[in-house]
């Protein structure tokens with residue numbers, strides 16, 4: 109029962125996912141925002157919303173997407189009690205493999221510049237820091 113399995117998100121995972129994100133993301137969004145993020149993801153490439161489970165317990169997440177040019181991944185998280193046991197790496201390997209199967213040539217991700225531990229995590233998986241300016245714009249809310 110200690111085995112970790114990676115599978116696509118199921119609606120019954122919502123409570124555990126929201127709780128995990130609240131626990132691990134310092135500026136974690138309010139519950140209703142997380143639920144909105146989940147709802148939007150389920151409408152687009154929902155199979156790329158991955159969860160790591162240990163029995164019935166949800167211990168990790170990764171939310172990926174492919175736009176036809178690049179893959180992106182968000183919400184990569186491991187429950188604090190299970191960190192440094194390879195679960196984050198398992199999730200990222202599964203994301204990479206699923207995206208590669210879709211023909212995606214490159215995976216991008218963003219990390220807060222101050223989050224050195226997470227940069228170390230991604231470097232351990234072969235990611236390199238690329239000098240870019242990250243830009244964004246809020247679009248009209250279609251919710």
Ligand SMILES: CC(C)(COP(=O)(O)OP(=O)(O)OC[C@H]1O[C@@H](n2cnc3c(N)ncnc32)[C@H](O)[C@@H]1OP(=O)(O)O)[C@@H](O)C(=O)NCCC(=O)NCCS
Nearest residue numbers: 132184185186191192193194195196197225226228229232
């Ligand atoms: C980043 C995160 C997902 C890593 O998950 P994890 O399951 O602990 O990762 P792994 O066990 O697969 O770690 C693989 C390697 O990454 C590096 N690493 C992971 N966490 C690290 C940390 N806190 N400090 C330094 N190196 C770290 C190590 O090299 C580690 O190998 P090792 O344990 O043999 O030394 C997890 O720390 C987390 O959920 N953080 C909070 C959420 C977050 O900030 N997510 C990133 C959003 S961009």
